[in-house]
Amino acid sequence: MNKTTRRFASVAVGEKLPPLTIPLTAGLIIGGAIVSRDFTPVHHDKKAAQAVGLPDVFMNILTSNGLMGRYVTDWAGPECTLKAIDVKLGAPNLPGFIMTISGEVKSRDEAAGTVDIAVSGDNNVWGTHMSGSVRVALPKEA
Amino acid sequence: MVAKIADKAAIVGIGATEFSKDSGRSELSLAAEAVKKALDDCGLKPSDVDGMVTFTIDQNEEVDVARAIGCEDLKFYSRIPYGGGAATGTLLQAAMAVATGVAEVVVCYRALNGRSGQRYSDGVSGNLITGSAIHYGWYMPFGLLTPASWVAMFTQRYMHQTGCTQDALFEVAHSTRQYALNNPAAFFYQRPFDRAEYDTAKKICAPLKLFDCCQESDGGCAVVVTTPQRAKDLRQPGVLINGVANCLAKDQEEMTSFYRPEIARIPEMDIAAKEAYAQCGLRPDDIDAAVIYDAFSPIVLWQLESWGFCNYGEAEAFVKAGNLRPGGRLPTNTHGGQLSEAYIHGVNGIMEAVRLVRGTSVNQPKKTVNHALVTSGVGVPTGGAILGRMA
Amino acid sequence: MTPEEITAFEAKVQAYVGGEVSAPRTGKDDVNKAMIRHWAEVMGDENPVYTDEAFAATSAKHGIIAPPTMLLTWAMEGYSMAQTPAPDAKLDVQRELHAIFDAHGFTGVLGTNTRTEFYRDLRPGDQITSHQTIDSISERKNTARGVGYFVETVNTFTDQTGAKVGRQVFRVLKFQPNVATAEAKAATSDDAMPAAPARIQAPRGHDNAWWWEAIDAGKLLIQRCKQCGTLRHPPRPMCGVCNSTEWDSIESSLEGEVFSFTELSYPKFPGYPYPLVCGLIQLSEGTRLVANIVGCEADKVYIGMKVKGKVERVDDKTVLPNFYPA
Numbered sequence: 001m002n003k004t005t006r007r008f009a010s011v012a013v014g015e016k017l018p019p020l021t022i023p024l025t026a027g028l029i030i031g032g033a034i035v036s037r038d039f040t041p042v043h044h045d046k047k048a049a050q051a052v053g054l055p056d057v058f059m060n061i062l063t064s065n066g067l068m069g070r071y072v073t074d075w076a077g078p079e080c081t082l083k084a085i086d087v088k089l090g091a092p093n094l095p096g097f098i099m100t101i102s103g104e105v106k107s108r109d110e111a112a113g114t115v116d117i118a119v120s121g122d123n124n125v126w127g128t129h130m131s132g133s134v135r136v137a138l139p140k141e142a
Numbered sequence: 143m144v145a146k147i148a149d150k151a152a153i154v155g156i157g158a159t160e161f162s163k164d165s166g167r168s169e170l171s172l173a174a175e176a177v178k179k180a181l182d183d184c185g186l187k188p189s190d191v192d193g194m195v196t197f198t199i200d201q202n203e204e205v206d207v208a209r210a211i212g213c214e215d216l217k218f219y220s221r222i223p224y225g226g227g228a229a230t231g232t233l234l235q236a237a238m239a240v241a242t243g244v245a246e247v248v249v250c251y252r253a254l255n256g257r258s259g260q261r262y263s264d265g266v267s268g269n270l271i272t273g274s275a276i277h278y279g280w281y282m283p284f285g286l287l288t289p290a291s292w293v294a295m296f297t298q299r300y301m302h303q304t305g306c307t308q309d310a311l312f313e314v315a316h317s318t319r320q321y322a323l324n325n326p327a328a329f330f331y332q333r334p335f336d337r338a339e340y341d342t343a344k345k346i347c348a349p350l351k352l353f354d355c356c357q358e359s360d361g362g363c364a365v366v367v368t369t370p371q372r373a374k375d376l377r378q379p380g381v382l383i384n385g386v387a388n389c390l391a392k393d394q395e396e397m398t399s400f401y402r403p404e405i406a407r408i409p410e411m412d413i414a415a416k417e418a419y420a421q422c423g424l425r426p427d428d429i430d431a432a433v434i435y436d437a438f439s440p441i442v443l444w445q446l447e448s449w450g451f452c453n454y455g456e457a458e459a460f461v462k463a464g465n466l467r468p469g470g471r472l473p474t475n476t477h478g479g480q481l482s483e484a485y486i487h488g489v490n491g492i493m494e495a496v497r498l499v500r501g502t503s504v505n506q507p508k509k510t511v512n513h514a515l516v517t518s519g520v521g522v523p524t525g526g527a528i529l530g531r532m533a
Numbered sequence: 534m535t536p537e538e539i540t541a542f543e544a545k546v547q548a549y550v551g552g553e554v555s556a557p558r559t560g561k562d563d564v565n566k567a568m569i570r571h572w573a574e575v576m577g578d579e580n581p582v583y584t585d586e587a588f589a590a591t592s593a594k595h596g597i598i599a600p601p602t603m604l605l606t607w608a609m610e611g612y613s614m615a616q617t618p619a620p621d622a623k624l625d626v627q628r629e630l631h632a633i634f635d636a637h638g639f640t641g642v643l644g645t646n647t648r649t650e651f652y653r654d655l656r657p658g659d660q661i662t663s664h665q666t667i668d669s670i671s672e673r674k675n676t677a678r679g680v681g682y683f684v685e686t687v688n689t690f691t692d693q694t695g696a697k698v699g700r701q702v703f704r705v706l707k708f709q710p711n712v713a714t715a716e717a718k719a720a721t722s723d724d725a726m727p728a729a730p731a732r733i734q735a736p737r738g739h740d741n742a743w744w745w746e747a748i749d750a751g752k753l754l755i756q757r758c759k760q761c762g763t764l765r766h767p768p769r770p771m772c773g774v775c776n777s778t779e780w781d782s783i784e785s786s787l788e789g790e791v792f793s794f795t796e797l798s799y800p801k802f803p804g805y806p807y808p809l810v811c812g813l814i815q816l817s818e819g820t821r822l823v824a825n826i827v828g829c830e831a832d833k834v835y836i837g838m839k840v841k842g843k844v845e846r847v848d849d850k851t852v853l854p855n856f857y858p859a
Binding site: 263264265275276277279280281282283284285286287288291294295296297298299302344345346347348349398400401405 | 732733734735736737738740741766767792793794795796797798799800802805809811813820821822823824825831836851853
């Protein structure tokens with residue numbers, strides 16, 4: 001990732017973040033559930049997922065949170081500070097799908113030194129998996 | 143040759159269901175309720191109805207509506223194609239039927255679960271809602287699938303040609319929101335709105351943003367048309383159809399007339415306006431208020447030009463001068479329009495134009511409204527009607 | 534369920550609103566480098582302040598921090614949540630509530646929304662405690678997954694000093710799995726994974742199949758009237774100028790300019806690559822066609838821009854002309 005941190009002054013409303021494409025494997029979906037200590041069976045047991053009407057295990061919301069956070073901090077750089085993240089889930093993410101995350105700077109708060117970024121993660125089969133916004137503080141001076 | 147149709151028919155009754163995002167009932171139930179309410183409004187009975195007109199895309203068969211409300215014998219029924227372009231086309235059919243004696247009491251209706259059922263914004267697909275699959279085949283593979291996307295293509299070009307800015311789109315949207323504040327039937331009743339909310343809303347198809355697009359809705363609307371003679375004996379003051387035209391211009395396509403020498407205007411509406419004015423001898427200056435079809439904000443601008451309220455390319459200045467507002471030259475979409483009341487394919491707009499002439503709009507202008515204009519959907523063959531007071 | 538049963542059920546679950554889910558729960562593990570590293574590996578998160586001691590020490594963070602989105606993880610119950618509790622086990626309030634939903638057929642659970650605020654960076658050694666209350670239960674909703682209720686809980690997180698370090702609103706849908714959906718039917722079969730869709734194909738008929746077949750073969754053709762030479766697109770069976778039904782075609786040079794365009798942002802349709810720009814292309818031959826403009830940022834496209842087309846495969850089923858900045 002980018003090891004230099006973006007400065008608040010260098011970010012403009014309307015700036016688009018580079019898209020990130022993530023192939024979704026069973027490993028990512030189950031691994032994401034486990035590292036977030038979410039042992040709800042639908043995220044690691046295919047039979048349990050099928051019992052609720054989906055063909056395979058599906059990504060838990062904490063992994064979606066983690067990926068959305070990573071997407072913004074990858075762009076902002078290591079010295080940024082994540083202040084808030086709102087995630088709304090849509091279509092499930094299943095193994096074999098490909099998710100593309102995109103984002104755009106929606107507003108800047110001069111006093112707080114934060115920017116709000118609208119983020120969308122869309123899978124190639126069912127469409128929008130997650131949408132939301134991330135608030136991140138950026139250093140003011142170089 | 144000018145059609146001799148002026149003042150041969152009058153709208154005597156209007157009726158609507160609740161507008162919602164999930165009606166929880168059938169479209170036929172909405173149609174029946176709207177038609178019955180329109181008849182009740184003027185004091186006619188289902189057995190008085192002998193004609194019906196609707197849109198080709200309406201799912202409610204005439205036979206079903208007639209049985210549902212208990213009509214007796216019908217002598218006339220017809221349908222107009224092309225979605226919202228049909229709105230005032232139904233009035234043209236009704237007026238011709240009444241003027242020629244083919245029928246005496248004609249009901250025009252439109253009812254849809256446009257939000258909880260099939261949504262137009264879901265786009266065309268292999269499972270087409272209207273028109274021919276071959277036609278949309280020139281657009282579907284490229285992702286140009288929704289009404290917003292087709293209108294955006296014209297809008298981008300119009301802005302380029304005329305210098306029109308997003309400010310004009312905002313003013314159209316904002317004026318409807320201000321009217322809707324007072325209209326209990328409107329989605330945006332008592333919901334204030336400002337530029338910041340407009341600017342930060344979701345992008346749909348550049349330059350259109352969320353609040354440039356209408357409120358997809360469930361609901362039904364109906365109007366009753368009869369002869370001016372019969373209108374005199376009914377419960378409500380009759381509203382004359384002074385002029386009404388529906389037109390299809392050269393090189394028209396359904397929503398995608400992209401191949402004309404210039405696309406930043408709507409010639410079918412220019413022709414309809416000319417025809418409607420000629421029928422009744424009225425001029426733009428005679429129109430006191432308007433309901434201008436607003437599935438999307440920019441299409442209001444083009445229609446203001448077509449109907450001669452301003453010159454080509456001057457619509458932005460016209461709207462920014464406050465002319466659509468309560469005290470302006472042309473109070474427009476006083477019910478909140480389809481952007482802010484509900485999207486019943488323009489028939490809720492016909493109802494509001496009738497109210498403007500009756501003097502009963504929730505946002506009734508202070509001046510006397512002798513004549514009101516109401517128009518149909520744009521991008522397809524379309525038209526409009528000039529309504530006026532009975533002597 | 535009868536309307537009376539629904540009312541009784543709703544009264545029963547609504548009684549839980551406002552209640553504490555359990556006594557404050559302190560994480561089984563302190564914030565620690567191993568769990569941070571496991572998380573970062575799976576998420577593909579290479580942020581060096583999570584895992585690179587040397588980098589983190591000299592950065593403005595002054596040492597390793599945890600990915601902020603791990604907040605809830607530090608206080609999760611863990612593996613026991615996957616187990617069916619013993620019949621006589623004392624359930625916490627949330628599991629008790631979920632058991633009532635389950636007993637009434639609302640067996641599905643799906644996280645739908647989270648809203649999280651972070652008050653400070655967490656570091657190895659921090660000990661996180663969560664204080665959870667049930668904030669609201671929605672009215673009955675029809676959702677794509679089935680009929681259900683949205684249950685919102687609020688978690689406030691504190692550290693070892695009692696200071697608040699974050700807050701998370703967590704919304705789940707408790708629902709009756711909708712077995713009527715096509716997905717659910719497909720779910721009974723092991724090889725029923727949905728495939729990535731291609732773009733929506735243009736149906737091919739008498740008047741247009743030849744054009745699409747030429748595209749498949751890598752050529753953009755323009756229909757030409759044999760009698761008067763007028764070019765036309767989209768193809769039509771008769772010349773509108775001279776009424777001849779005789780026609781042939783010419784191959785386009787694929788040179789043109791943008792007559793109008795729009796960037797398609799919402800809704801996003803499966804099978805299409807976004808960001809996606811549709812252009813109305815004025816070809817040098819004089820006809821226009823709609824096609825995608827690719828190879829440049831959407832906000833760099835303008836009316837009058839010179840473009841050059843290339844007929845190319847865009848997915849497994851589709852070949853299209855794409856236009857690049859010339």
